[in-house]
Amino acid sequence: MEKIKMTTPLVEMDGDEMTRILWKMIKDELLLPFVDLKTEYYDLGLKYRNETNDQVTLDSAEATKKYGVAVKCATITPNAARMPEYNLKEMWKSPNGTIRAILDGTVFRAPIIVKGIEPYVKNWTKPITIARHAYGDVYKxxxxxxxxxxxxxxxxxxxxxxxxxxxxxxxxxxxxxxxxHNINESIESFARSCFNFALDTKQDLWFATKDTISKKYDHTFKDIFNDIFEAEYKEKFDAAGIEYFYTLIDDAVARVMRSEGGYIWACKNYDGDVMSDMVATAFGS
Known part of the structure; x- marks a missing residue:
């Protein structure tokens, strides 16, 4: 059988511990026999990140901007206990946070429903996609x-x-x-990514923050989403028969628990991190 040819390489970001073994198995058994694999390799294992003063993380992100696609394995974000274990020069920041900041991207995470694995929340019959802003906040x-x-x-x-x-x-x-910190330009990109993804998948879009407490930071997110929706997307959403609405994150959690799923829930960076783990766990993934 002739192998599938690749014309453009993908960026290969190797990871830490067991993920290095799993990624090698995936390549050896599922990819290399069938694909003429072309990659630009970056070792994001903690040891090499330390050796390069984390420059390898920056380089891998720039390569992703160049080629447009990457595969990243799981990596360690060190805490104090890892400092002597790996003889680290400093407590390096999250590679995911660094890469996302450079790419100014949005993370869409949706659980895969598998027959025989029932979600812990029994009324969840459709996937809930978490749209996570991938710039700033706690990660920077x-x-x-x-x-x-x-x-x-x-x-x-x-x-x-x-x-x-x-x-x-x-x-x-x-x-x-x-x-x-955050910047308006990145929030605007996040909003448009969410609105476009909702239109592509024909799903309702929710957005939730805590603007009653954070009257400038969170409220800016709310205002930008609303302004872009009204100016650029309202008519498109009406034509597609889908809905966008904003609510407090407290209310969003209550609504999520009562719902059947099947929508996109947009969150700020750290909120999205927490909520995506919650949803994935509840779906049994």
């Missing part, structure tokens, strides 16, 4: 330990050198702080 967050009493502020300095300050907290004892 900056953290600081506060050693003693003092004042912590957010400071923005514009190009003219003018400052805007917002008090975070007046500390009387030691504590911790975290700063997160």
């Amino acid at each position: 967050g900056v953290e600081m330990k506060i050693p003693a009493a003092g004042k912590a502020e957010l400071v923005y300095t514009n190009e003219a050198g003018e400052e805007t300050r917002e008090l975070i907290h007046n500390f009387e004892t030691p504590g911790i702080i975290q700063g997160m």
Whole structure:
């Protein structure tokens, strides 16, 4: 049998521990006998990421932008316990977070319903697709330990050198702080990806944040989604017979548990991480 020819290579991102073995088995048994496989290889194992000061992760992401498709194996995001185990130079950040930030992508994760594996939520009869914004938030967050009493502020300095300050907290004892960011351009890309995916799959789209508490950060997501929908997608959704609606994430969780599935649920980066794991577990995957 003649092998399938590839004209453009795909980016191959090798991973850690058991995934290296599984990926090799997949290539040897399922791909190489049938496909003239062409790949550009990057070793994202923690040991090599450490040797290259994580440059290999950046290089693999740029290669993905060049070729347009990649296969990535699971990788370790080190915690404190991994530092001596791998003799790490520093506690390297999540490769997934780094790659997603460079690609400004959206993660769509849908469980596969398999006969004989019943979901834990019995009324879920259709897959629930989690659309996850893949830029910023906790994955690009900056953290600081506060050693003693003092004042912590957010400071923005514009190009003219003018400052805007917002008090975070007046500390009387030691504590911790975290700063997160996002950019409108990436949120707009996320919104359009979600709307287009909903149209392609003919599924309703939900979007949920906590804008009642986060009146600037989360509310910006809500406003951008609404503005783009009204200007570019409302008529298309009406013609396709599908719906877009926004709700608080608390309400979304309650609605999800009562639903039968069969829709797309869009979330911010970290929310999407948590919700996709919850949905996958509940479907038994």
